[in-house]
Amino acid sequence: MGKRVAISGNHSIAEGVRLAKVDVVAAYPITPQTPMVEKVADFINQGRLDAKYIAVESEHSALTAVVGASVMGTRVFTASAGAGLALMHEIVGVASGNRLPIVMGIANRSLPSPWSLQADHSDSMAERDLGWIQLYAASCQEALDYTLLAYRIAEEVRLPVMVCIDGFFLTHTTEAVDLPDQADVDQFLPAFERGDIYLDPDDPMTINQLNSEATFTELKYRHNEALNSVVDLFPHVAKEFEERFGRKHSLCTAVGCEGADVVVVTLGSSSGTARKVAGQMRADGQKIGTLQVSCFRPFPKQEVIDHLKHAKAVAVVDRSWALGTDGPLAQEVKSAFYSAGLNVPVYNFVGGLGGRDLSEATVKRVIGKALELKEQEEQALYPIWIDVKEEAK
Amino acid sequence: MKHKAGIYAVTITDTKTGAWRLNRPVVSEKCTACGICAKFCPPQIIKIEDRAIIDYEYCKGCGICDSVCPFKAIAMVEEEA
Amino acid sequence: MADLVSKGLTTCEGCGMELIARSILDVLGQNTIMLTPPSCSAILTGFGSETGWKVPAFQSNLENIAAYCSGISVALEHQNKTDINVVALAGDGGTVDIGLQALSGAVERGHKFIYVCYDNEAYMNTGIQRSGSTPVGAWTTTTPGGKKEPKKNIVEMLLAQGIPYVATASVGYIDDFKKKVAKAREIDGPAYIHTFSPCPPGWRAKPRDTIKIAKLAVDTNLFPLFEAIDGEVRVTRKVRKVASIKEYLELQGRFRNIRDEEVESLATDAENYYNKLLESEAK
Amino acid sequence: MQEKELRILSRGGQGAVTAAHILVEAAVAANLYAQAVPSFGQERQGAPVYTFARISQEPVESHTYVYEPDIVVVFDPFLMELGIDPLQGIKDHATLVINDKKLPEQLRGKFAKTGIVDAWGITHELIGNVPPNAAMLGAIAKTTGLIQIEHITQAIMNVLGERIAKVNAKCAQVAYERTVVSET
Numbered sequence: 001m002g003k004r005v006a007i008s009g010n011h012s013i014a015e016g017v018r019l020a021k022v023d024v025v026a027a028y029p030i031t032p033q034t035p036m037v038e039k040v041a042d043f044i045n046q047g048r049l050d051a052k053y054i055a056v057e058s059e060h061s062a063l064t065a066v067v068g069a070s071v072m073g074t075r076v077f078t079a080s081a082g083a084g085l086a087l088m089h090e091i092v093g094v095a096s097g098n099r100l101p102i103v104m105g106i107a108n109r110s111l112p113s114p115w116s117l118q119a120d121h122s123d124s125m126a127e128r129d130l131g132w133i134q135l136y137a138a139s140c141q142e143a144l145d146y147t148l149l150a151y152r153i154a155e156e157v158r159l160p161v162m163v164c165i166d167g168f169f170l171t172h173t174t175e176a177v178d179l180p181d182q183a184d185v186d187q188f189l190p191a192f193e194r195g196d197i198y199l200d201p202d203d204p205m206t207i208n209q210l211n212s213e214a215t216f217t218e219l220k221y222r223h224n225e226a227l228n229s230v231v232d233l234f235p236h237v238a239k240e241f242e243e244r245f246g247r248k249h250s251l252c253t254a255v256g257c258e259g260a261d262v263v264v265v266t267l268g269s270s271s272g273t274a275r276k277v278a279g280q281m282r283a284d285g286q287k288i289g290t291l292q293v294s295c296f297r298p299f300p301k302q303e304v305i306d307h308l309k310h311a312k313a314v315a316v317v318d319r320s321w322a323l324g325t326d327g328p329l330a331q332e333v334k335s336a337f338y339s340a341g342l343n344v345p346v347y348n349f350v351g352g353l354g355g356r357d358l359s360e361a362t363v364k365r366v367i368g369k370a371l372e373l374k375e376q377e378e379q380a381l382y383p384i385w386i387d388v389k390e391e392a393k
Numbered sequence: 394m395k396h397k398a399g400i401y402a403v404t405i406t407d408t409k410t411g412a413w414r415l416n417r418p419v420v421s422e423k424c425t426a427c428g429i430c431a432k433f434c435p436p437q438i439i440k441i442e443d444r445a446i447i448d449y450e451y452c453k454g455c456g457i458c459d460s461v462c463p464f465k466a467i468a469m470v471e472e473e474a
Numbered sequence: 475m476a477d478l479v480s481k482g483l484t485t486c487e488g489c490g491m492e493l494i495a496r497s498i499l500d501v502l503g504q505n506t507i508m509l510t511p512p513s514c515s516a517i518l519t520g521f522g523s524e525t526g527w528k529v530p531a532f533q534s535n536l537e538n539i540a541a542y543c544s545g546i547s548v549a550l551e552h553q554n555k556t557d558i559n560v561v562a563l564a565g566d567g568g569t570v571d572i573g574l575q576a577l578s579g580a581v582e583r584g585h586k587f588i589y590v591c592y593d594n595e596a597y598m599n600t601g602i603q604r605s606g607s608t609p610v611g612a613w614t615t616t617t618p619g620g621k622k623e624p625k626k627n628i629v630e631m632l633l634a635q636g637i638p639y640v641a642t643a644s645v646g647y648i649d650d651f652k653k654k655v656a657k658a659r660e661i662d663g664p665a666y667i668h669t670f671s672p673c674p675p676g677w678r679a680k681p682r683d684t685i686k687i688a689k690l691a692v693d694t695n696l697f698p699l700f701e702a703i704d705g706e707v708r709v710t711r712k713v714r715k716v717a718s719i720k721e722y723l724e725l726q727g728r729f730r731n732i733r734d735e736e737v738e739s740l741a742t743d744a745e746n747y748y749n750k751l752l753e754s755e756a757k
Numbered sequence: 758m759q760e761k762e763l764r765i766l767s768r769g770g771q772g773a774v775t776a777a778h779i780l781v782e783a784a785v786a787a788n789l790y791a792q793a794v795p796s797f798g799q800e801r802q803g804a805p806v807y808t809f810a811r812i813s814q815e816p817v818e819s820h821t822y823v824y825e826p827d828i829v830v831v832f833d834p835f836l837m838e839l840g841i842d843p844l845q846g847i848k849d850h851a852t853l854v855i856n857d858k859k860l861p862e863q864l865r866g867k868f869a870k871t872g873i874v875d876a877w878g879i880t881h882e883l884i885g886n887v888p889p890n891a892a893m894l895g896a897i898a899k900t901t902g903l904i905q906i907e908h909i910t911q912a913i914m915n916v917l918g919e920r921i922a923k924v925n926a927k928c929a930q931v932a933y934e935r936t937v938v939s940e941t
C-alpha cells in the first residue's frame with residue numbers, strides 16, 4: 001500500500017531511483033542537486049539499493065560514464081543542474097542519439113552569468129532540442145512519480161529522460177509524498193532489458209561511429225519519430241500508473257480552461273501556485289484557467305491546442321531567459337496555435353529568474369496584465385518581464 | 394521495416410588497400426622465414442611458411458618489411474602503372 | 475594472429491598506430507571492448523554501417539574516453555563479468571591534452587581498464603597541429619618555427635597519482651609492447667601504456683622508416699622503455715650504446731629546422747631522464 | 758481546517774529549516790498535508806533566515822514563500838533589532854509564537870493569539886548550548902493546536918539522529934508544557 005513520508009524533491013527523485021532498482025549511478029555534485037545524489041549514495045551505502053556509484057571528476061564525465069554503463073545493459077541514473085548540465089551538453093546529444101534510456105534528475109538552476117545558485121529553467125531549456133524527453137514536476141510527489149514514469153517510458157522508446165525540478169522551490173522543499181511499495185513498482189517497471197545496441201563480445205558491434213550524409217538524416221528522423229511517439233505512449237503508461245498507484249498524471253494538466261478569459265500556462269513548481277490563485281479567482285466568479293505542461297519534450301501540441309482553443313486569451317509564463325525572443329514555452333504554444341489556425345492571443349511573461357519567487361502576487365499580476373491586454377486588444381510582440389524591478393528599466 | 398534504435402555498425406569494412414601500392418615488396422630466396430617482417434607489418438598481412446608470403450590484396454607497399462629485414466631478402470619493386 | 479581487425483584499413487602507409495591496435499587484440503583476444511576517440515584510431519571504428527573491429531567497440535568523444543571506460547568497467551563489475559577487457563586506444567592529443575581530466579579521474583578512482591596512448595607527438599588526424607606531447611624543435615602547422623616547449627610527461631603525472639601499472643613502449647619494440655599489454659590485463663585496476671608511434675605523413679618521414687625511427691627513439695634515450703608496477707620502476711630496455719640523436723632527427727623532415735641548442739637540450743634532457751629512471755630503479 | 762501558512766524567523770544556526778522539516782513530518786503522521794520551504798541566501802551563522810511552512814488537509818499546491826502568514830514564529834527576538842518585522846504581511850487574526858521571556862512591547866495587541874516560551878532557557882536547562890528548534894516546535898504545537906505534541910516528539914525521534922533525538926523530544930515536550938498561550 002505504500003506509506004506517506006515527508007521528503008524533499010531531491011529526496012523524492014532519489015527514492016524513485018531506489019525503487020527503480022538502478023544499477024549504475026555516476027554524478028558530480030552541484031547546488032541545488034547535491035542532496036539528490038547524496039541520498040542515492042546513502043541508499044547504496046545502506047544496502048537499500050544494489051548499485052555502483054561512480055563519483056566522477058566532472059559532470060561531463062558523469063553523463064559519459066552512464067552512457068558507457070547504459071550500453072553495457074545496465075539501468076543508470078545521473079543528475080545535474082545549471083552550469084553542470086551545460087558542461088554535459090556535448091554528451092546530452094550522444095546519450096539521445098544512441099537511444100539510451102538514461103534518466104537524469106535536473107535540479108533547475110540558472111545558467112551563468114551572473115552566477116546564481118537558484119532556480120530557473122535556462123539550464124534545461126538550453127538542452128531542449130537534443131532529443132531527450134523532458135518532464136517538469138510541480139511537486140515533490142510528481143518528482144517521485146515522474147522518475148518512475150521516466151524509466152518506464154525511456155526503456156519502451158529507448159530515449160533518455162530529464163526529470164526537472166525547480167531548484168530550492170522543489171529540491172529543498174519538504175512535502176508529504178506517497179511512497180509506493182517496491183512490489184508495486186516492480187510490477188510497473190519490469191527488470192531492465194538491453195536495447196538494440198550493446199557491447200558484448202558474444203555479439204560484437206561498433207557503436208556511435210562516424211556517419212555521413214548518406215545515413216545521418218535517417219538516424220535523426222527515427223530519433224525524432226521515437227521522441228514524438230511519447231505523446232501517444234505517455235497516456236497509456238500514465239493510466240497503468242494510475243491503476244496501480246492511484247495517482248493521475250498527464251502530458252499537461254488543465255483546470256478551468258473551457259471558456260476562460262485567461263488561461264495561465266506554466267512549467268514546474270509555479271504550476272500549483274497558478275492553480276491556487278486561479279482557483280481563488282474562480283471562486284470569486286472570474287473565469288481563469290490554468291494549464292500545467294508536464295511534458296515539454298516532446299511538446300504535446302494537440303493536447304495543448306485542445307485545452308486552450310476555447311480560451312479567450314492565454315498567458316504563458318516562462319521561468320527562463322530566452323533572450324532576444326519569446327520564452328521557450330511561449331514559442332511552443334504560439335507555434336501550436338498557428339499550426340492549428342487558432343487566433344487566440346498569447347501573451348508571454350518572463351519571471352521567476354535566478355531564484356526570484358514566482359509568488360501568488362506575481363501570478364495575479366500576470367493574469368491582470370493579460371486581461372488588460374486582451375481588453376485593449378493589444379499585441380505584445382516580445383515577452384513582458386513581469387517581475388522586473390522598476391529601477392532596471 | 395523495423396529499425397534498430399541507435400547508431401551501430403556490424404559490417405566489417407574491408408578496403409582492398411593493395412590498390413594503393415606504388416612499390417611492391419618482393420621476397421627473394423634469401424628469406425629465412427625468421428618472421429621479423431611479419432612482426433612489424435602494420436596491417437599484419439605477411440604469413441610465414443617456408444618463406445614470407447605477402448598478401449598483395451592488402452599490402453600498401455610501405456616498405457617496412459624491406460626496412461626491417463636483416464637478410465636483405467625483400468626488394469621494393471615499382472608497380473607498373 | 476587472432477584476426478580481430480579487418481585487414482583492409484584506410485590507415486596511412488607505415489602507420490604505427492595500426493600495428494599497436496592489431497597487437498593489442500593479438501594479446502587480449504576476443505573478450506575485449508575497444509574504445510577510440512575521434513582520431514586516427516577511429517579509422518578502425520569505421521564509418522556508417524562499416525567497422526574495422528571484430529570485437530565490440532565504441533566511438534568516444536575526444537576528451538572523455540577514460541570516463542566511458544569508467545562507466546563500462548563499473549557496469550561489467552556490477553554484472554560480475556570479470557573476464558572482459560576494456561581498452562582505450564587514444565592519441566597523445568586525446569590523452570595528455572583534452573583527455574587528461576577524464577583520464578586522471580578514472581585512474582584516481584581505480585577502475586579496471588587498459589589505456590593505450592599511441593603517441594605520434596601531434597594532432598595528426600586534423601592535419602599535424604602541435605600537442606602537449608610534441609617535442610622541442612618539431613615543426614607542426616601550429617608551430618611553424620618549431621615547438622619551443624618540451625614534451626609533457628604524462629607517465630610521470632600518472633606515476634605521481636599512484637597508478638598501479640604504467641609503462642612506456644614503442645612500436646619499434648613490439649614484443650616488449652605486447653608483454654606490457656599482457657601485464658596490464660592482469661592488473662586489478664587502471665593500467666596505462668604510453669606507446670611511441672611514428673606518423674610518416676606528420677613527421678615528414680618515409681613510411682618504411684617507421685620501425686627504424688621507433689627503435690632509434692628508444693636507443694637515443696629520447697623515449698626510454700620502462701614500466702612501473704605499484705610505482706616500482708624497472709627499465710625494460712637498457713641502452714648500452716646510445717644511438718645518434720642526429721640520425722634520429724635526420725630521418726624526419728619535421729626536425730629540418732631544429733636549432734643546435736634545441737638538439738642539445740633534447741640530448742641533455744634525454745640523458746638526465748634516463749639516468750633518473752635508472753636511479754629510481756636502483757632504489 | 759483551511760490551509761495555514763507559517764513564517765519562521767530565525768538566524769543561521771538556530772535550526773529553523775530542520776524544525777520546518779520536522780513539522781511536515783509531524784503533520785504527515787497526523788494524516789495532514791504539509792510543506793516546508795526554505796529560502797536561500799548567503800546563510801552565514803547568525804544571519805537572518807526566513808523559513809516557510811504550510812499545513813493543510815489537502816495537498817499543498819503553492820510552491821512559493823509565504824507573504825501573508827497565519828502564523829509567525831520568532832526564534833530570536835534580537836531579529837527585531839536587525840530590522841526584521843514579525844508583523845509584515847500578517848493576516849487578520851494571526852498567531853505569534855515567540856522565544857522570549859515575555860511578549861516584546863512592539864508586538865503587544867498585534868496578534869490574535871500569542872504563545873510565549875523561553876526556548877533558550879529550556880534548551881540550556883535540558884541539553885546545553887544548542888539550537889532552540891525542538892523547544893520552538895513544542896511551543897508551535899501548544900500555541901497553534903494544529904499538530905499534537907505526540908506527533909511532534911515522534912517526528913523529532915524520526916528525523917534527528919539517535920544520539921540527540923530523545924533529549925530534543927523531551928525539550929519539545931517541556932516547552933509544550935511551559936508555553937504560555939494567550940488570546941485577545
